[in-house]
Amino acid sequence: MHMLRRPEHDWPGTTADLTRLVAAHPWATLVSTTACGLVVSHLPVVPDPRAAPDRPTVLGHLPRADADEHRLGEAETVLIVQGPHGYISAAWYPSSPRVSTWNFVVAHLHGTPELLDAADTLDALRLTQDHFESRRSQPFDLDAVRGYVDRLAPFVVGFRLAPGRVVAKAKLSQGQPSADFAAVLAALEDPAEEFASPELAAAMRRGGIPK
Numbered sequence: 001m002h003m004l005r006r007p008e009h010d011w012p013g014t015t016a017d018l019t020r021l022v023a024a025h026p027w028a029t030l031v032s033t034t035a036c037g038l039v040v041s042h043l044p045v046v047p048d049p050r051a052a053p054d055r056p057t058v059l060g061h062l063p064r065a066d067a068d069e070h071r072l073g074e075a076e077t078v079l080i081v082q083g084p085h086g087y088i089s090a091a092w093y094p095s096s097p098r099v100s101t102w103n104f105v106v107a108h109l110h111g112t113p114e115l116l117d118a119a120d121t122l123d124a125l126r127l128t129q130d131h132f133e134s135r136r137s138q139p140f141d142l143d144a145v146r147g148y149v150d151r152l153a154p155f156v157v158g159f160r161l162a163p164g165r166v167v168a169k170a171k172l173s174q175g176q177p178s179a180d181f182a183a184v185l186a187a188l189e190d191p192a193e194e195f196a197s198p199e200l201a202a203a204m205r206r207g208g209i210p211k
Helices: 015-024 064-070 118-133 142-155 178-188 198-206
Strands: 002-004 027-034 037-047 058-063 077-088 101-111 156-161 165-171
Touching: 015 037, 015 077, 015 101, 027 058, 027 064, 037 064, 037 118, 058 064, 058 118, 064 156, 077 198, 101 198, 118 142, 118 156, 142 156, 178 198
Parallel strands: 002 165
Antiparallel strands: 027 037, 027 077, 037 058, 058 156, 077 101, 101 165
């Protein structure tokens, strides 16, 4: 895996951290380059529990019509995973002059997805649902509607993406004077602040690394 970094947006995390980022922010954007131009879809993805520890592999699925439009399995794609992000007001800084900005954590996973067969597609669907249902006290079991799922299966295409290149960036007020950094944290953690974001503040405290 090749990691590209921009010094001002350096991502200090590991492959395991990227996997946790996907798990925490599973609503992703898939972009493919095809002969007809760029194709964009939005979809849920989850980490592949069977992936090698050094590759942040993800599982996803699309309606067959969308998969065909993406030339899934043939076209070069990038999966964009967006982590915590939010507006940073210039009014928060004790130093001056300042301008407002945006803090964020994001990862771009580049590669050609591997298409899954019917059995593995069903497994990907199950893993995706279980990822979300695990938060519920009484998780819904996909087997409860297995007949219905089997009828839908021919119209769904599952895929596995083990990226050949990852571009991960975190802009979290790195390099700012300590007083300004502390002021941004205080504003993001202030429930009375219109642009408060405890999740973004937590990411700043961790340096962007998901826990």
